[in-house]
Each structure stands twice: as C-alpha cells, then as structure tokens.
Amino acid sequence: MREQENQYVLEMKNITKIFPGVLALDKVNLKVRAGTVHVLVGENGAGKSTLMKILSGEHQIDGGEIYFKGTKLDHQNTKSALNLGIAMIHQELSPILDMTIAENIFLDREPTYNFASLDIFVNFKKLYQQTQELLDRLGLKYDPYMKMRELSVAGMQLIEISKAISRGASLIIMDEPTSAITDTEVTMLFNQIRDLKQNGVAIIYITHKMDEIFQIADDITIIRDGQYVDSNHAGYYDENKLISLMVGRTISNIFPKDPAEIGETVLEVKNLTRDGLFKDINFRVRRGEILGLAGLVGAGRTEVARAIFGLDPIDSGEILLEGSPIKVRKPMDVIEKGVAMLSEDRKSDGLVLCRSVLENISMTNLNKFAPGLFIDLEQEAETAKNMIKMLKIKVHSLYAAANTLSGGNQQKVILAKWLLGDLKVLILDEPTRGIDVGSKSEIHKLMCKYAQEGLAIIMISSELPEILGMSDRVIVMQEGRITGELNRAEASQEKIMILATGGKIG
Ligand SMILES: Nc1ncnc2c1ncn2[C@@H]1O[C@H](COP(=O)(O)OP(=O)(O)OP(=O)(O)O)[C@@H](O)[C@H]1O
Ligand SMILES: [Mg+2]
Numbered sequence: 001m002r003e004q005e006n007q008y009v010l011e012m013k014n015i016t017k018i019f020p021g022v023l024a025l026d027k028v029n030l031k032v033r034a035g036t037v038h039v040l041v042g043e044n045g046a047g048k049s050t051l052m053k054i055l056s057g058e059h060q061i062d063g064g065e066i067y068f069k070g071t072k073l074d075h076q077n078t079k080s081a082l083n084l085g086i087a088m089i090h091q092e093l094s095p096i097l098d099m100t101i102a103e104n105i106f107l108d109r110e111p112t113y114n115f116a117s118l119d120i121f122v123n124f125k126k127l128y129q130q131t132q133e134l135l136d137r138l139g140l141k142y143d144p145y146m147k148m149r150e151l152s153v154a155g156m157q158l159i160e161i162s163k164a165i166s167r168g169a170s171l172i173i174m175d176e177p178t179s180a181i182t183d184t185e186v187t188m189l190f191n192q193i194r195d196l197k198q199n200g201v202a203i204i205y206i207t208h209k210m211d212e213i214f215q216i217a218d219d220i221t222i223i224r225d226g227q228y229v230d231s232n233h234a235g236y237y238d239e240n241k242l243i244s245l246m247v248g249r250t251i252s253n254i255f256p257k258d259p260a261e262i263g264e265t266v267l268e269v270k271n272l273t274r275d276g277l278f279k280d281i282n283f284r285v286r287r288g289e290i291l292g293l294a295g296l297v298g299a300g301r302t303e304v305a306r307a308i309f310g311l312d313p314i315d316s317g318e319i320l321l322e323g324s325p326i327k328v329r330k331p332m333d334v335i336e337k338g339v340a341m342l343s344e345d346r347k348s349d350g351l352v353l354c355r356s357v358l359e360n361i362s363m364t365n366l367n368k369f370a371p372g373l374f375i376d377l378e379q380e381a382e383t384a385k386n387m388i389k390m391l392k393i394k395v396h397s398l399y400a401a402a403n404t405l406s407g408g409n410q411q412k413v414i415l416a417k418w419l420l421g422d423l424k425v426l427i428l429d430e431p432t433r434g435i436d437v438g439s440k441s442e443i444h445k446l447m448c449k450y451a452q453e454g455l456a457i458i459m460i461s462s463e464l465p466e467i468l469g470m471s472d473r474v475i476v477m478q479e480g481r482i483t484g485e486l487n488r489a490e491a492s493q494e495k496i497m498i499l500a501t502g503g504k505i506g
Helices: 048-055 078-084 101-105 124-137 153-166 183-198 210-216 239-247 301-308 331-335 346-350 357-369 377-390 407-419 437-452 464-470 493-500
Strands: 008-019 022-033 037-041 063-068 086-089 171-175 202-206 219-224 227-233 265-274 278-286 290-295 316-321 339-342 425-429 456-460 473-478 481-487
Touching (some): 022 037, 022 048, 022 063, 153 183, 183 202, 183 210, 210 239, 219 239, 227 239, 239 437, 265 301, 265 456, 278 301, 278 456, 278 473, 278 481, 290 301, 290 464, 290 493, 301 339, 301 456, 331 339, 357 377, 377 407, 437 456, 437 464, 473 493
Parallel strands (some): 022 227, 037 202, 086 171, 425 456
Antiparallel strands (some): 008 063, 219 227, 265 278, 265 316
C-alpha cells in the first residue's frame, strides 16, 4: 500500500514469536488504517490469534516493533492494552458462567456509588440499566439478569461483541466473532461494524468465511505458516486469489458431495420433548445418510442433539437405535452403542486441554490398541499419526498439549477422536466452525467417505451452503419444533430460510 505512514493507527513490524518448539510468527507485518476493517486471513495454525494476543498484551514478542497511534508499545499487558483503547473478542470464549450478562459486560468497570469519595460499592441499579441500554442499542434481546451459563455459544459471542463495543476502544480485534452465529446476527454485527468505522474505530477481523471477507473488508493481510504473505485493498483480491495465497495452492470444489448408498434406519427419535426447549421432534437417519439440521440460532437444534447424546435429559419421547428403544441418561449410554457427537462447545465437552494430542485422539478408542492387557503404544501412535495426516492437523509433536494448538486444529483433534471409533451414528454440531477453507473440504470429503462406509450422520450447521452441499435430506427447526423437511433435490437457501423463520412454502 502506498498511503502516507501516518494514516496507520497500528503498525506491527517484523513481529516474531517463539513457543517451545514452534516458531509461531516469523517477522510478520501488519498495518491498519483508522476507520477501516482490516481482515486477517490464513490457514489454521498460521499465527493469526497469536499475532492478536500480542497486540492485546497476552503474549510478549520475541522480536519486532509495535506502533499504536504513532507511539511505540513496550511490554504490554492486557490491562494496559485496554487502557490504550485496544479491545479483543477472543476466539475461544471463557466467560464466568455464574455471572449475569451485565456483570460480565462491565467486569472490572462496574458503575459505583460515589460515597464519601470512596467508590467501592457497585451501583447495581445503574449496572443493569446501562446494560439494558447497550443491548437495546445493539438490538439484542437478552435479559441483563440472565446468567452467562444459560446462553448458547452464539449468545456468548454476541455478549462478548457488545462488551468490546461498550469499552469505547479505538481498535477492536474480532477473532472469528461469527463462527457460531447465523446470518441474521451477522447482519446485526456488520451494521455495528459500519457504525464503529464511521466513528473512526479500526477493526481487525479474523474469519474463515469467504463471503464475509468481501462484504466487510477494506484491507486484507494474508499470513501463512507464521509468515507474512501479502497485504492490499480488498478490491485487489478475488476469492480464488485469496485462497491460493492462503493455502499455497488452488482449491476448486468446496463441497465435494459423493453420494453414498442409503440403507435402513439407524437412529430414530419419536416425539422427543424437553419442556421449553423443543417439542414433538420426530425424525430418522439411515445408514449412509447425511441429515442436515438447519435453523436460526436458538431454534433448538443443539438442544435436540445434546439430548440424544445424553448430555441433557428429556421430558418425554423415545430414542431408538436400530429399531430398539434405548435409555439415555448420560453420554456413555450411547457412546457404548456407537453414537458419537462433536459438540459445538469444544472447550467443555470435547477436549481435555491439558492432555496431549495423542491422548485426546485415542482416549475413547483405547480398546482398539489393547488387544490384551496392555496398550500397543506403537499402534496407538501410528494410528494417531495417520489421523493427523489425514486431517492435516498442525502440531509439532504427538505429545504437545491440546491447549497449545490453534483453535481450528483443536477442532480437528476432536473430529479425529470420533472418526477413529466404530461408529453407527455421528452427530456433528457445526463440524467446520473455525476450520480453514482447505481443511474444510478435507473434512467434507471424510464425511462422505464415512457415509459410504455406512455411517449415519446428523449435521447441524449455520452455514447454508454447507447444509445444501452436504445433506441428503434437510430438517428445518424453528422455536423448538420441526417446521419442514426437504430432500436434497428440493432444498434451497430460500426454502430453508422460509421454514426457519416460520413461513410456509407455497
Ligand atoms: N501457548 C502456546 N504454546 C505453544 N504453541 C502455541 C501456543 N499458542 C499457539 N501456539 C502455536 O502457534 C501456531 C499459531 O497458532 P495460532 O493460534 O496463532 O493460529 P491461528 O492462525 O489463530 O489458527 P486458527 O485459524 O486455527 O485459529 C500454532 O502452530 C500453534 O500450535
Ligand atoms: Mg485462531
């Protein structure tokens, strides 16, 4: 870019970051103009989140320089970065679950009473009032008194976004803010972003969703394997050019659906009901079939999946596996019978973060490697290595702790774990959330391959192209009920949206 230097609110020069055994960033550059959206793209593990965590003061640099509004920054911590006006929405959210929405948004800066020049007492009335005002302004229908744990991942993302906006920062970092939310909320977010831009706020936006990039970006920077690749105005790129710069090769078919032979019913649910969440849910999924579950955030798709998998109780209804009713009280009841689920909340349900990648991949499959009393360690390692290769998981060692992997690579580890099992039914809640374009098509290919081998797959996805591209049949839910069913040939973006918003297809 040829602009004057002083246009940049942020300049990161030659940033280097080393983790034990990993050169995460190798002399990366990033220049962001005030009042613009700068999209940062790259494959899983490219170094995007690490670069942003340096900016927000969570990591220190091992080399390079950072200038913010012309001043050189040294040894930031998260508090000093916030004070300078740099706020970050994290990829992996970790709200305090027992706090209310209001407490979470105004954590550490709650309004207080001014009492004998002491301001230690939180003014709760004002806290909730301010939160209500903020939520109203952003058009979010949440009750400030609601506990964080009652929110879905999407809800938490929206609250996190509100929090960053409410801080009045001049630079907001959004690390995959829309990975769990659907088009309607994305539109709301983009409107907010346009407002922020007009007020001179700069936004660094990380996403793997191609269509979002060109809707929102003013400038784009691409990094690959910890190295700077290119940067320019958004108009300079098109989708193909961007993908090839990101992955170093061209990818043509993003949804490679390979039809499988569809057999008899494997799993069936009858009148499944959980009061207040979903009611009279009836469907079946057959061998070799990919059943898509579509709907807006809050439609109840995740709740139904969680109930089938034994994570939440049901009030009435039946779950049948290969024709026989089964009692489901906890996940083990169904795991034993060959049902697995990739949950949307990978942090709490999917991974043991402090354990190694190897342990995470093999933990539910130990019987595979233990023909007798002892685990065949060599075979265990060999199998895990194959999975890592197949899913292109970026990890420097089998023994690296799961929490040292990038967000997208953590997701792949959970997938590897389930794919290794002898499964009959696989439930996938947002299987490619946070996964880069290249790996996404690998995962889709694997889904087709497993379906061809007879697996029945239930896939929840907020991305309509993914639903349309992968599903043999689509069930649409709205407010806890099934509002329609479409087969592959009749399913379209418009029809799904009509059913998802309570309309009738005429
Ligand atoms: N705390 C850590 N300890 C060791 N290695 C780490 C740590 N955090 C990140 N890494 C490594 O640094 C590299 C970059 O990771 P980063 O999270 O920045 O990727 P990313 O571009 O955000 O990917 P994604 O799209 O999957 O979120 C990866 O190889 C990752 O394993
Ligand atoms: Mg990341």
